[in-house]
Amino acid sequence: MRVRMKVDGVTYEDEVEPRTLLTHHLRDGLGRVGTPVGCDTSNCGSCTVLVDGDSVKSCSLLAVQADGAEVTTIQGLADGEWHPVQKAFQEHHGLQCGYCTPGMILAAVDLLKRNPDPSEDEVRHGLEGNLCRCTGYQNIVKSVLSAASEMRGQGPLPGSFQDAPDAAEPAIAGASS
Amino acid sequence: MIPPAFDYVAPTTLAEAVAALREAGEDAKILAGGQSLIPVLRLRLAFPTVLVDLGRVDELRGVSEDAGTIVIGAMTRHSEVLEDPLIQQHAGLLVEATATVADPAVRHRGTFGGALAHADPAGDLAAVALALDAELVAEGPGGRRTIRASEFFVDYLETALSPDEILAAVRIPKLEGSWGYRYEKFSRVAQAWAIVGVAAAVRKEGGAIAEARIGLTNMGSTPVRATPVESALVGASDLAAVQAAAASAADGTSPPSDLSGQADYRAHLARVLTGRAVAAAAGMSS
Numbered sequence: 001m002r003v004r005m006k007v008d009g010v011t012y013e014d015e016v017e018p019r020t021l022l023t024h025h026l027r028d029g030l031g032r033v034g035t036p037v038g039c040d041t042s043n044c045g046s047c048t049v050l051v052d053g054d055s056v057k058s059c060s061l062l063a064v065q066a067d068g069a070e071v072t073t074i075q076g077l078a079d080g081e082w083h084p085v086q087k088a089f090q091e092h093h094g095l096q097c098g099y100c101t102p103g104m105i106l107a108a109v110d111l112l113k114r115n116p117d118p119s120e121d122e123v124r125h126g127l128e129g130n131l132c133r134c135t136g137y138q139n140i141v142k143s144v145l146s147a148a149s150e151m152r153g154q155g156p157l158p159g160s161f162q163d164a165p166d167a168a169e170p171a172i173a174g175a176s177s
Numbered sequence: 178m179i180p181p182a183f184d185y186v187a188p189t190t191l192a193e194a195v196a197a198l199r200e201a202g203e204d205a206k207i208l209a210g211g212q213s214l215i216p217v218l219r220l221r222l223a224f225p226t227v228l229v230d231l232g233r234v235d236e237l238r239g240v241s242e243d244a245g246t247i248v249i250g251a252m253t254r255h256s257e258v259l260e261d262p263l264i265q266q267h268a269g270l271l272v273e274a275t276a277t278v279a280d281p282a283v284r285h286r287g288t289f290g291g292a293l294a295h296a297d298p299a300g301d302l303a304a305v306a307l308a309l310d311a312e313l314v315a316e317g318p319g320g321r322r323t324i325r326a327s328e329f330f331v332d333y334l335e336t337a338l339s340p341d342e343i344l345a346a347v348r349i350p351k352l353e354g355s356w357g358y359r360y361e362k363f364s365r366v367a368q369a370w371a372i373v374g375v376a377a378a379v380r381k382e383g384g385a386i387a388e389a390r391i392g393l394t395n396m397g398s399t400p401v402r403a404t405p406v407e408s409a410l411v412g413a414s415d416l417a418a419v420q421a422a423a424a425s426a427a428d429g430t431s432p433p434s435d436l437s438g439q440a441d442y443r444a445h446l447a448r449v450l451t452g453r454a455v456a457a458a459a460g461m462s463s
Contacts, residue, residue, distance in 0.1 A: 001185065017182065018182075018183060018184065018185030018228065019179065019180040019181065019182050019183060019218070020179075021179070021180070021215075021219070024179070040178065040219065041216060041219075041220075042212070042215075042216050042283070043368070045280070045282060048282055051285075054256070054282075054285040055281060055282040055285060056282055056285055056286055057282045057283065059215075059219070060211060060212055060215045060216060060283070060286065061211065061215065061286065062185075062208075062211070062215065064185055064187070064230070065208075065211065065230065065232055067187075107281065107282065110281065110282075111281070126281060128280040128281065128367045128368050129279065129280025129281060129282045129283060129368055130280075
């Protein structure tokens with residue numbers, strides 16, 4: 001079937017099989033490999049993208065269902081400079097291995113669009129469909145709260161790196177001085 | 178995994194959809210939001226020849242009022258149910274239960290009608306449809322008919338819809354009088370299915386419960402009404418009376434045993450959660 005969609009600002013028209021999942025179309029059809037495939041069972045949220053502005057698990061949508069839609073992946077989020085949520089994830093160490101990060105960031109962008117001033121609890125519930133196996137979520141939640149603050153014009157929250165004591169070169173056991 | 182191959186049609190009117198389904202034959206499947214069907218296809222647990230996608234049938238989407246009833250288009254998404262002022266005002270129990278379905282991304286695509294037609298007894302919304310005495314409007318080649326929720330859920334993943342019928346809308350009578358409600362869902366981890374869920378709506382008169390409606394999630398091969406509790410609750414005016422009535426919540430049910438819990442554990446949960454749900458719905462602190 002002919003499928004036409006705008007992905008990260010570029011319009012593509014392609015022939016796809018009806019059974020092609022949106023995630024496979026993005027990665028294999030269009031080469032937009034910034035969207036990872038995680039669990040492939042709708043659980044982990046790492047393949048989350050925005051379809052017409054709504055967060056969607058792209059493994060649970062057929063490409064043909066997105067015919068005519070506008071899709072934003074992690075690769076289309078920065079506009080000359082990083083999106084505030086991307087920046088906050090760096091500042092607050094909101095990632096470790098990075099596999100969940102594209103989905104986590106897009107879920108957070110969707111959450112902040114609906115609720116620009118979320119409580120910590122609302123952030124945790126808002127990211128319910130996105131799993132992270134590295135961070136324990138603490139810094140992800142901090143990142144989202146910081147991005148929310150910055151996007152409301154109140155500036156980012158103090159970052160993890162700024163928090164580190166100035167003088168402290170941490171002592172590393174066995175390192176020669 | 179990659180789903181098995183199928184043909185795909187995307188009608189834009191309900192009449193076209195009914196015709197497409199009829200033409201596609203008995204191995205066709207209706208695609209609503211796809212949040213259950215697409216995972217099933219990916220796991221190759223189903224092999225439909227044709228998918229009839231209702232995603233472009235605008236007339237199946239949206240919420241309206243018809244005298245004392247709210248009419249919810251079958252393709253109305255969970256995220257739209259959550260934000261709809263009519264549903265918030267007249268069927269708050271549905272909003273409360275919908276907020277517990279899966280996660281925000283799934284709620285952006287999943288639909289109210291799709292969830293009911295899928296008829297998974299672990300799904301949260303069927304128990305609500307039962308408790309609120311909903312009516313389901315089906316459209317087929319022979320025309321339109323209305324099915325009461327109490328007759329709609331036939332067995333595990335099986336409804337009273339015939340293979341050539343499409344669920345078009347759900348009619349929910351507005352609750353008249355002084356009703357309170359609560360959906361109590363018990364699951365071990367985020368975004369999980371309910372091990373047991375209890376949907377309770379309670380009408381009070383002069384400090385005592387005058388009428389109660391209770392639907393149970395995952396306490397059998399279909400969602401069930403806890404009728405023994407409903408009758409035992411009439412006249413209850415304190416927490417002790419509510420707890421006494423809730424003791425019969427599992428009577429007459431056949432809950433499943435699986436990795437999440439054995440049948441006797443589910444029976445225990447049903448009693449505890451019914452007590453909590455009714456107490457909260459009736460404004461009695463527990």
